[in-house]
Amino acid sequence: MKYAFSFLVVIVLIVVAGLGSQIQGMQYVFGVALPYLAILVFAGGFIYRVVQWAKSPVPFPIQTTCGQAASLDFIKQNKLECPNTTSEVVARMILEIVTFRSLFRNTKSEIHEGPQLTYESSKWLWVFSLMFHYSFLLIIIRHMRLFLDPAPFWMAWIEFGDGIFQVGAPNAYITDATILMAIVYLFGRRIINRHVKYISLINDFFPLVLIFGIACTGILMRYFLRTDVDILAIKRLAVGLVTFSPVIGVKIGAIFYIHLFLVSTLLIYFPFSKLMHMGGVFLSPTRNLKNNSRAVRHINPWNPDIKPHSYAGYEDEFREFMVDAGIPVEKELPVEKG
Amino acid sequence: MAVPKLEQLSKSVVQGPSLATGAIPTRDWMDIPVVFKEGNFAYPAKKEKVEYLNSQKGLHFPNAREWSPEHDDWKLPENWKEIILAGLKERLEKFRSLKIFMDCCVRCGACADKCHFFLGTGDPKNMPVLRAELLRSVYRNDFTLAGKIMGRMAGAREMTVGVLKEWFMYSYQCTECRRCSVFCPYGIDTAEVTMMIRELLHLVGVGINWILEPASNSNRTGNHMGLQPHTFKDNVDFLADDIENLTGIRVNHSFNRKGAEVLFITPSADVFAEPGLYTAMGYLLLFEAIGLDYTWSTYASEGGNFGLFTNNELMKKLNAKMYAEAKRLGVKYIIGGECGHMWRVLHQYMDTMNGPADFLETPVSSITGTRFTNAASTKMVHISEFTADLIKHGKIKLDKSRNSHVKATYHDSCNPARAMGLMDEPRYILDHVVDWVEMPENTIREQTFCCGSGTGLNTDEIMELRMRAGLPRANAVKYVHDKKGVNMLSCVCAIDRATLTSLMNYWNPDVRVCGVSELVGNALVIDGETRGDLDDGLRTML
């Protein structure tokens, strides 16, 4: 149901862009106005969300320690899993963000007769997540050849590397294949893995289907539906967009507008969705804090003024017992009057 | 409710239709209401306990009343919904963690089978991700654009009494052990979510007695057990007598003594109940062996802090006693005994809440000269750090053979492991005092499994739940019991000592539970002792 709905929405988006872009004059809406709006919403929304997060303080140092802390000099600290200094935290964060270290730890548990519980390493989610994110990143970087004029020299290396198998013309990209594989896996586990199936929302299916749509239209445009896909005209528009002088010279095929429209949708959707994990991962207090909370005092800006039940009050209540038991007191018992 | 027989429960966790065993519920989780029945909830807080706490300065525990989760009407205040939503808004503004954790989850499911409550019950709402969704769905509805526009399609739902009841059920089926946060790619910590839900519930007078009664005792008498000063002293004196009978050593301990070098604070359970008693005897012997100038306090006689399981205000108020007493007695620094959640508070909250403790000094062991720079600001040292340092410098004499009746394993308590990073100090001590082995690797250190009854859930009315939630831990112990002949489960947590004992009695009756300091006490060789052959260490009956 949830994934069917996501497909439906993406199909509607495709139809809208496919037909809409064919109406005279609408090319500028789909090719210029919407992309501008999308990038504004994306960047503005992203910054807004991060600022909203940042407005709340981190009142307590709540690192999740995943290894031995720095303590006595003969106890070996695990600097990456239990960082104590800024540079150790930076190293932990880099590993977390660049290599998805926490996901690498993933295990799969099973309950057998007995009962007997077993846990085995399970790295598939890690493998395909990495595949997905890095394919996406490379694809974005690759697209910069259309926005940068002249394209920087290293662009050619990425092009060469990604097309190193030299299959077909234009060369088939490795990342096109890997992102599709990764999407299929990530989507598949949402309908097969029983845990994930039960928790998945439309919010989880929609971005996957949308990105699937983007990848497919891109691949179709590059290899199959090349009619009216003049790379010169497309680059002219792209460079025009980033130099604020966009021109749509010749007719560009509908597939291009569909691709662009889906990308615009993704950009607009981004700040309002779980995709904000891109920014959030940097701000997670269980990962980005130092575990030095006993050595350096962490300040809570709203620390409430609360005093303990006082010792004086305590002694007043129990003085007699304390004196009887020989526990020292601050105030002696009143001398009984005879 | 009686606990099911071992065979029954063993079968149930494997074959019972649950998400953990392969059955997928046909209805969406939002459409499955919670049903309370005897045995699946901890009893609500007694009216007078709530009233007492609410009367204390700085605390807010409104709506004291008689009520039961089984009744339809929970006697909530009329404007309960506004209170909850305003409370949520306030907490979003106070805790960045809450905002990030509400916004960033992608429901990848990596946490799903990491929770001991989920593994033991198979209840989908015990998957950490879904536990957080219970709150997240309400957050979406009232605090996000997508939720406001799209409603349920965006995973949002309105706050209703049903949702509130669900919160109560599942925030008290989480022990804030943080195991899920180790595996989460964004470090989302369900402990934070559970803490927030529990704080919100207290705003409308929904709380459990097993937490609020110890908390109010702790406020008034200084400890959870409600031991008054003379009783507390009597208990420790009694342990000292036992030690003398067993070893011929008369330990020299004191209470509320001004001018001592060190204030020693441990969970009161250690001086009150087995098997913690033996751990306390271990402390007494150790301090005697090195001639430490220290004092106990009857006013700050509780290391544990059940405030952590309610809200941050109560946590602060209870914790504040430690520094207040250290200041009054004029000690130089504080040593803390073996306790899990106590050390979460001491390590991650105390200095922020009640510091700076500038009237104390950076702890320096007067025996070894070691400066505990890792505690330079809180001025509070863990007993395992202190003991490991003594052993390293050869300041105590240990005879491992005195623990020859023990084949131990070590349970990392959740909080020292995942909220402090204390893992190798206890292991270093164990290496020197006992023959011991590790449990399987996915069940120790940062991946350790909770005892299943932490955060104030160690109450008897939910025994089946506790036995289920403790199954992953018990099962790992069973493994080393069967394969390596382990007969003792050591730990550094007072709640563990109580709860693991019940858990072992149920799942692995041949395995006993002890504190690491008990094993130290067993092995200690002290000048002038007249110790006979203690074939069960400090537990030997004479």
Next chain:
Amino acid sequence: MYNKGTIIPGLIIFVLIVMSPVLYNGLKAGSVPKPEPPPGGEKQCVLPVSEMRDKHMQLLNEWRDEVLRDDERVTVVADGKQYRKGLQLACMQCHTNKEKFCDSCHEYASVKPYCWDCHLTPAQQKAALKKETH
């Protein structure tokens, strides 16, 4: 603890990354290259101009496969004119200047076809012939 010191620089880096194409181009949209028409004045090709523009790489790839792998060297007839299948045999006969024809667009679009790993441009061919005769 608000971490302004890291969040603000972080957001600036984010904006710089998003704006990088704008900064790189410096608001100057360079001119779009115009490939040189055949110097010999030929007006006709194997396919209409627009199709050649969009699909020449696919056509060349097909020819390559047909000739080299399947040994199908039959000629192509378009508008009554015969062409032999091949970059040098057909295309470069009219479009004699690689730099002004092929490269002008390929460079603009940052495409590096591997045609010239094997093929020679007419200029290179001439130079090679010269060398041989000496």
